[in-house]
Amino acid sequence: MTQKAIEISNVTKKFKQAEYNAVDNVNLTIDEGEFITILGSSGSGKTTLLKIINKLYEPNEGTIKLFGEDIAHVDSVQLRRSIGYVIQQIGLFPHMTIAENVATAPKLLKWNKKAIHERVDDLLNLVGLNPSDFKDRYPSELSGGQQQRIGLARALAVDPKIMLMDEPLGAVDAITRLHLQDELLRIHGGLQKTFLLVTHDINEAFKLGNRIVIMNEGKVCQFDTPKNIVANPADEFVSSLIESSRNQGKFWEGLG
Amino acid sequence: MENNIWLQMKDYFNNNMDSFLIAIKEHLEISLIALMIAIIIGIPCGYVCVKFKRLEKQIVSLFQVLRVIPSLAVLLLLIPVMGTGVKSAIIALVLLAMPPVLMNTVVGLKEVPDFMVESAYGIGMTEKQVLWKVQFPLAMPLIFTGIKTAMIEIIASATLAAKIGAGGLGGIIFTGLGLNRTDLLLIGGITVGLLTIATSLLLELINRTMMKYKYVR
Ligand SMILES: Nc1ncnc2c1ncn2[C@@H]1O[C@H](COP(=O)(O)OP(=O)(O)OP(=O)(O)O)[C@@H](O)[C@H]1O
Ligand SMILES: [Mg+2]
Numbered sequence: 001m002t003q004k005a006i007e008i009s010n011v012t013k014k015f016k017q018a019e020y021n022a023v024d025n026v027n028l029t030i031d032e033g034e035f036i037t038i039l040g041s042s043g044s045g046k047t048t049l050l051k052i053i054n055k056l057y058e059p060n061e062g063t064i065k066l067f068g069e070d071i072a073h074v075d076s077v078q079l080r081r082s083i084g085y086v087i088q089q090i091g092l093f094p095h096m097t098i099a100e101n102v103a104t105a106p107k108l109l110k111w112n113k114k115a116i117h118e119r120v121d122d123l124l125n126l127v128g129l130n131p132s133d134f135k136d137r138y139p140s141e142l143s144g145g146q147q148q149r150i151g152l153a154r155a156l157a158v159d160p161k162i163m164l165m166d167e168p169l170g171a172v173d174a175i176t177r178l179h180l181q182d183e184l185l186r187i188h189g190g191l192q193k194t195f196l197l198v199t200h201d202i203n204e205a206f207k208l209g210n211r212i213v214i215m216n217e218g219k220v221c222q223f224d225t226p227k228n229i230v231a232n233p234a235d236e237f238v239s240s241l242i243e244s245s246r247n248q249g250k251f252w253e254g255l256g
Numbered sequence: 257m258e259n260n261i262w263l264q265m266k267d268y269f270n271n272n273m274d275s276f277l278i279a280i281k282e283h284l285e286i287s288l289i290a291l292m293i294a295i296i297i298g299i300p301c302g303y304v305c306v307k308f309k310r311l312e313k314q315i316v317s318l319f320q321v322l323r324v325i326p327s328l329a330v331l332l333l334l335i336p337v338m339g340t341g342v343k344s345a346i347i348a349l350v351l352l353a354m355p356p357v358l359m360n361t362v363v364g365l366k367e368v369p370d371f372m373v374e375s376a377y378g379i380g381m382t383e384k385q386v387l388w389k390v391q392f393p394l395a396m397p398l399i400f401t402g403i404k405t406a407m408i409e410i411i412a413s414a415t416l417a418a419k420i421g422a423g424g425l426g427g428i429i430f431t432g433l434g435l436n437r438t439d440l441l442l443i444g445g446i447t448v449g450l451l452t453i454a455t456s457l458l459l460e461l462i463n464r465t466m467m468k469y470k471y472v473r
Pocket of ligand 1: 016018043044049
């Protein structure tokens, strides 16, 4: 039987001075090994939801359980060390080399030097960047897309069971993007991890997710498999999303 | 006349090399001690300001007031309280050097972007680790600028310390003023100038080696 990896129950977050709930009564149950994508317009609460899961924000209401354990009772530092998190702004440390950046979490867990060294090489290879070429560079010497790949490698470093990724491929060019999407699928399938990936790109959401969360104005509009969503859009917003993607397809067919 | 000054200066170095070197040593000593104390107090104060926003206004405005008081006034004001000597001089210099160190620490820490701090917490750093591994290193360039400003101010103002019997290169200058001897004024003044340049070059060198990432390409 598959275990429930993430259970989000009635979670609401309202920022001080805000008029609306950034996250509004969200309920999601995610099994271990699922690849969930979160799709939604700007400001719909995707980032906020991820930050609540790793306790960077505290919800005003509701509970979150990871593998059955209420995170309210887990030490935040321990919790975050067991979750991989790629932030939307990439957030590489500019004063550390690429190798040091990737090694951050293993160092916090006091791995030995040799293990860290090998892990860094493996991870750089995994995200398609030649270790000997990139290890000693600083983040400012990398392109935006390369930085994002390092961000991904850094989050994967200690092999976390749950990965939260906030638009991890936003700055990657279309071709590398397709390649990295396949990489992500491979990493996910090979390691039996639970992935939560936020994206603006509807194609990416439908390609990667075995189930998709569609958010609008803090609420979850629909949470289902790609097929069911296309067959039965839950509301106007979901239909318009699918419609916009279809129109794009037609545009390309028109050109061909 | 000009020849005369050169001869006089040469003469001074021939006869007084020892006391000249001692003056430099004294000058550097009180300057470095004052700078160290200013750093040891200023940086934690800056951190406290950033961490407890309520205290910031009070501490910062206190030091802004201190900054406006001229160094000579601080020195003279301290005499009745502390008496004359090295201790008073150092205290005065510390008071002078604190504002740039403290203010730059505050600005430096504040300029670290929120997402960078969040990224550090997200990886699983404790508050202490975030401070030492991310916030301070990223604030360092600005803190260093503050230290450099403080150092330059201290070395210049330490000249006045001779007035309250703390020795240093000021002694040579004040003697020159008293005896109306241009050679001594020149020697004292130029040496203070050179010391300032040398120490700021040294600090810049340290800055560049420590903050290598800022200067790649
Ligand atoms: N730290 C904060 N303080 C106050 N309001 C915030 C904060 N973070 C986010 N918000 C607000 O909460 C709402 C949801 O923001 P969130 O960042 O979760 O959106 P998002 O779905 O990630 O958007 P995007 O796709 O643009 O990244 C927005 O209205 C935003 O302005
Ligand atoms: Mg976001």
